[in-house]
Amino acid sequence: MSKKSFEQVVQELRGKPMLVANRGIPARRILRSFYERFHAIPIMTATDVDKTSPPTTGAKELLLLGSDPRAYLDLDRIIRKAKNRGVVGIHPGWGFASEDSIFPAKCKEAGITFIGATEDAMQKLGNKVALRKLARDLGVPVVPGSDGAVSVPEARKIAQEIGFPVMLKAEGGGGGRGIYEVYKEEELEPAFEKASAMAKASFGNARLYVERLLTSVRHIEIQIIADKYGNVFAFDERDCSVQRNHQKLIEITPSPWKGITPDLREQLKEYSRTLVRAVGYDSLATVEFLVDEQGVPYLIEINTRLQVEHGITECRYGVDLVEEQIAIAFGSELRFTPYNTRPLHFVMQARINCEDPQDNFSPNTGTIHRY
Numbered sequence: 001m002s003k004k005s006f007e008q009v010v011q012e013l014r015g016k017p018m019l020v021a022n023r024g025i026p027a028r029r030i031l032r033s034f035y036e037r038f039h040a041i042p043i044m045t046a047t048d049v050d051k052t053s054p055p056t057t058g059a060k061e062l063l064l065l066g067s068d069p070r071a072y073l074d075l076d077r078i079i080r081k082a083k084n085r086g087v088v089g090i091h092p093g094w095g096f097a098s099e100d101s102i103f104p105a106k107c108k109e110a111g112i113t114f115i116g117a118t119e120d121a122m123q124k125l126g127n128k129v130a131l132r133k134l135a136r137d138l139g140v141p142v143v144p145g146s147d148g149a150v151s152v153p154e155a156r157k158i159a160q161e162i163g164f165p166v167m168l169k170a171e172g173g174g175g176g177r178g179i180y181e182v183y184k185e186e187e188l189e190p191a192f193e194k195a196s197a198m199a200k201a202s203f204g205n206a207r208l209y210v211e212r213l214l215t216s217v218r219h220i221e222i223q224i225i226a227d228k229y230g231n232v233f234a235f236d237e238r239d240c241s242v243q244r245n246h247q248k249l250i251e252i253t254p255s256p257w258k259g260i261t262p263d264l265r266e267q268l269k270e271y272s273r274t275l276v277r278a279v280g281y282d283s284l285a286t287v288e289f290l291v292d293e294q295g296v297p298y299l300i301e302i303n304t305r306l307q308v309e310h311g312i313t314e315c316r317y318g319v320d321l322v323e324e325q326i327a328i329a330f331g332s333e334l335r336f337t338p339y340n341t342r343p344l345h346f347v348m349q350a351r352i353n354c355e356d357p358q359d360n361f362s363p364n365t366g367t368i369h370r371y
Helices: 006-013 024-036 054-058 069-073 075-085 102-110 119-126 128-138 152-162 185-203 262-278 310-317 321-329
Strands: 017-020 041-046 061-064 089-091 166-170 179-182 208-212 218-226 232-244 247-253 283-291 297-303 347-350
Touching: 006 321, 017 024, 017 075, 024 041, 024 054, 024 321, 041 054, 061 075, 069 075, 075 089, 075 102, 089 321, 102 119, 119 128, 119 297, 128 208, 128 262, 128 297, 152 166, 152 185, 152 208, 166 185, 179 185, 185 208, 218 262, 218 321, 232 262, 232 310, 247 310, 262 283, 262 297, 283 321, 310 321, 310 347
Parallel strands: 017 041, 017 089, 041 061
Antiparallel strands: 166 179, 166 208, 218 232, 218 283, 232 247, 247 347, 283 297
């Protein structure tokens, strides 16, 4: 692929059909960039129940998937219908199959550009065990734990060595799922069985690894974007330490924590740049760390996709990450540099959980009356 400018990609995509293989907020966000920035024909996937949902107003066409709500995971069907329509690029959004390494491979086979990470990069950075090994080789600190996936006896032995409490984590997990906290040795085996079953059901991979459970830490993530020519840009941190059940509730950029010094911020950025360069990564990625009270960082995972929290980084810098990601997928050179892309604002984002706090936070629905 020859190096292109952003403007060349805009001209190349004008009037071409482009698909977002998603629904809801991800679809609405990506359709907007397809149409407003690239003047492409924005298409979204939709099952029967979703074909009249609000995000469809941003699409010029719908790629109908029928009545099965699981159809968003039927990659063969989505790609076949997209190819028949002449779609030139597919954006996976976030959730569903956005981190399934088979997706970019199948798109490549069909001659369609996948707007995201490559199959190889997903396997090297998205798999947590492979990532831990890569990080160690590159001198990036990781949370103490197992070198790879473990059995129950191996997990017990490692837990005894590093000390309880520990975490059982899904090798292929992400988004706060597939994590079990274990505080006592007698809890280990039943927790392992539950965690393994959840990992298999959620990610198609039942393998688990062990990490020490760190307490009194901040959860800090670095947004990265890289092109196909070795250019990498790291944005200031997002602080997502306010969580419940390992799900982020509040995201803030920059971090309000006094422990984030300019030196620590640059160290986290450099670790992030080192990791993505090591695998020749191109696209958006989020590199996540835990930082203890002494300011010591530990890498925990890399999300090889666009994240829901990307919007606060866009607001802080006044940029559009989605349009840049799309352009990079089609060969554009990264436009962001330390000289033309500077932070301007303090931004935060909150998640609204539809739960009833008076009934042990059980799932609930209703109208939002006050905020």
